[in-house]
Amino acid sequence: MKHTIFIVDDEESIRQALRGVLEDDGYKTAEVATGEDALKWMAEEGHRASAVLLDVWLPKMDGIEVLQNLRKTHPDIPVIVLSGHATIDTAVKATKLGAYHFVEKPFSAEHLLLTLGHALKENRLEQENTRLRKDAPPTARQIIGQSPLFLRMMDEIQSAAQSGASVLVLGENGTGKESVAHLIHEQSPRKDGPFVEVNSAAIPEELIESELFGHEAGSFTGATGRKSGKFDQAHQGTLFLDEIGDMSLKTQAKMLRVVQEQRFERVGGNKTIEVDVRVIAATNKNLEEEIRQGNFREDLYYRLAVLPIQVPPLRERVGDVPLLVNHFLAHITAAYRQKPRPIHPDAMAVLTRYHWPGNIRELRNIVERMIIMTRDPEIGVKDIPPAVTMAVSQQNGVAVSAVGPAAGLAGTYREAKEAFERAYITAQLDRHGGNISRTAEAIQMERSNLHKKMKQLGIQHE
Ligand SMILES: Nc1ncnc2c1ncn2[C@@H]1O[C@H](COP(=O)(O)OP(=O)(O)OP(=O)(O)O)[C@@H](O)[C@H]1O
Ligand SMILES: [Mg+2]
Known part of the structure; x- marks a missing residue:
């Protein structure tokens, strides 16, 4: 099936460029020039759209307002926000409204297609999982531990x-x-x-x-x-x-x-x-x-x-961590109708050393997220959220690479560097409550550079 991408931008030249890039890559497109028309089109034809490319800066009804409406009427359709450098603050506002994907103008075709591909994939996995979860029998409330x-x-x-x-x-x-x-x-x-x-x-x-x-x-x-x-x-x-x-x-x-x-x-x-x-x-x-x-x-x-x-708290009974991880792995894969998947001992070691500020709920969420985000037959260190790996390595005073062979030593130099940057920035953002200005100040980086870096690394933060 060809995906239809709905383009909302007031500039004819940009619509044309977007259309060109998308159609060359095998997508179908539909387009309008104003926020009002966007809502009208979505109300009538929205079911056809797989994703929306939305310019934030539109005359009269702006992109934010359109986004706000779409979140209510079409919560399942991913919206990719197009924003110029000058409208970064608006873009941040858009994240709060649930836009998780951005393309900065002027855009590169490669970046646009990558972001779009990512948004579509994530959306598909998410929907698949919600559907599976809906069909799944409720798991009995169980209390596990032996510490x-x-x-x-x-x-x-x-x-x-x-x-x-x-x-x-x-x-x-x-x-x-x-x-x-x-x-x-x-x-x-x-x-x-x-x-x-x-x-x-x-x-x-x-x-x-x-x-x-x-x-x-x-x-x-x-x-x-x-x-x-x-x-x-x-x-x-x-x-x-x-x-x-x-x-x-x-x-x-x-x-x-x-x-x-x-x-x-x-x-x-x-x-x-x-x-x-x-x-x-x-x-x-x-x-x-x-x-x-x-x-x-x-x-x-x-x-x-x-x-x-x-x-x-879980950190006072870390002996229970492996038990809980295996328990949730078994239950969640079963709920998603997947075959049970093991976790690599290195990954288990990282999870056991983490301090679990959100306790069992956090552990459950992390296991679920790892199951959703990787299709590999075994769950490894690379599948652990970077914030966790980073926190573990910080608390042990060692570099990321020391937490497991897969964490920092795999892949190309560029991939390793990006993995580190992602882990570092995510951890710092967490530490500063997600506040970009404060994080930038703390790590002595220009706010705009940090923002750019986050975008480039695909770090989304509320
Ligand atoms: N010992 C346990 N073994 C397995 N799962 C557990 C255990 N304790 C809690 N859970 C699971 O952890 C999650 C959080 O548990 P629960 O809601 O009971 O915690 P809570 O202390 O009430 O949380 P909150 O502080 O957010 O209200 C739930 O998914 C629950 O099923
Ligand atoms: Mg509670």
């Missing part, structure tokens, strides 16, 4: 499950707090009752009480009928209060009473409702510190933390 810290936590989970007391699950991001909460419920005598989840950080302050306790009709604008709350729903089961550290003091006060007395009133109602609910709360905050700062009620803390369970 001493992990086994101790499993013991605590066992005893907590048997007792009916409130549990407070503590741990960094992505360590498995929610998984632990589920496990406690599943192993408790309440396992046949409901497990209901509330995320305090995700619900707007003005709605949280109605969410938790329900409301009577007409109790506030928008409250049309009577609604039951999460506490009702969790009757004879478990209520999981996630991100409890983000709950406002006002809601904490109400929460205290329910946890203590197992009764409450709906918002706008005066009938007292009694429930039988086991509460498990979780947070990645240091609640003792929050208490000192006056952000968290001490009495509620003691109510919730009858049984505190600390979920250890």
